[in-house]
Amino acid sequence: TMGLGENILRANGFTTGGITTPVSVAAQGHYAYVVSYSTEQLSIYDITDHNNPVTKGSIITNLDGPIDIKVQGNYAFVVSELNNRICIFNISNPLSPTAIGFLTTGLNRPYAITIQGNIAYVSNNFIPRVQLFDITNPLAVVARGFFPASLPSDVVVQGNFAYVAIPSPVKFSIFEISNPDLPIARGTISSGLNNTGGVYVKDGFAYVASINSSVIRVFNVSNPDLITGVGISTTEINAPYRLAGTGNFLLVTDLSGAGIGVFDISNPAALQWKGYNSTNLNGAGIMATVGET
Numbered sequence: 001t002m003g004l005g006e007n008i009l010r011a012n013g014f015t016t017g018g019i020t021t022p023v024s025v026a027a028q029g030h031y032a033y034v035v036s037y038s039t040e041q042l043s044i045y046d047i048t049d050h051n052n053p054v055t056k057g058s059i060i061t062n063l064d065g066p067i068d069i070k071v072q073g074n075y076a077f078v079v080s081e082l083n084n085r086i087c088i089f090n091i092s093n094p095l096s097p098t099a100i101g102f103l104t105t106g107l108n109r110p111y112a113i114t115i116q117g118n119i120a121y122v123s124n125n126f127i128p129r130v131q132l133f134d135i136t137n138p139l140a141v142v143a144r145g146f147f148p149a150s151l152p153s154d155v156v157v158q159g160n161f162a163y164v165a166i167p168s169p170v171k172f173s174i175f176e177i178s179n180p181d182l183p184i185a186r187g188t189i190s191s192g193l194n195n196t197g198g199v200y201v202k203d204g205f206a207y208v209a210s211i212n213s214s215v216i217r218v219f220n221v222s223n224p225d226l227i228t229g230v231g232i233s234t235t236e237i238n239a240p241y242r243l244a245g246t247g248n249f250l251l252v253t254d255l256s257g258a259g260i261g262v263f264d265i266s267n268p269a270a271l272q273w274k275g276y277n278s279t280n281l282n283g284a285g286i287m288a289t290v291g292e293t
Helices: none
Strands: 002-004 009-011 022-028 031-036 041-046 054-059 066-072 075-080 085-090 098-103 110-116 119-124 129-134 142-148 154-158 161-166 171-176 184-189 196-202 205-210 215-220 228-232 240-246 249-254 260-264 272-277
Touching: 031 066, 041 066, 066 110, 075 110, 085 110, 110 154, 119 154, 154 196, 161 196, 161 205, 171 196, 205 240, 215 240
Parallel strands: 022 066, 196 240
Antiparallel strands: 002 009, 022 031, 031 041, 041 054, 066 075, 075 085, 085 098, 110 119, 119 129, 129 142, 154 161, 161 171, 171 184, 196 205, 205 215, 215 228, 240 249, 249 260, 260 272
16 A cells, blocks of 8 residues: 655555455445455455555355456445456445345446446446446445446546546547436547546546557547647656546556556646655556555
8 A cells, every 4th residue: 555645655564465356446435446356356454554554354155257347335346257247245344245136237357446326337348338337225236327438547436427448449429328228428538648548537637548558648538529639748748548537646657667656636727746666566457545655
């Protein structure tokens, strides 16, 4: 785990207990939820003491190649790639998570999930679509509509819109999802992007990682039909990948390196580099934030 200081991240504790090939993590309250691809396992850690995470429960039921996870309330939603499932777990007891069920509708080698409100958005590898699921009742998840997207590198949902980065052919697109049964394509832009990574949206601006050009591109998305470029970061991070935000700071993992960089985004038109930390990290990829840690 890491904490955010005034100018740079500071490293806190770490754990390797029960983890082999971790591929995704979600954080909620005092707990972190980690999926491991090779051991086909969901593991839970108590992170109350950031300097000393403690292993709690784990489960393997229904999983085959778990690759992404999101947590909402007492439930974890895990994308299981090799058996084409979105698996649901009750995590109300961190010592003993239980399997609730799974769905396969509209999935073919799924690899990523985003949740906003009562809708889950699952990206596919073998079919160019993002499938929507209604998770209002986790005991009876229902498939809804979908929108076309070929191997999106990230999907972020805010309000009535989904913001989607697609590496090839490279573009950043917006879909209206006010009706989850019939999403509608809105604006698209490709200018300044070269192999997209993550997306972060705040206050009418979208921050998109452009991996091969070593920058973060900033777009004004206040008009979803007319996306315009407004800013670009400096190139301290060689291959910016995943993005997360806290306050006026944007956190960026470096796909080619081993650390996390920080930009001040108080002015979206002029991002300011704050620093970089690689302590305890080796090939940093997915991250989750809780408050300032």
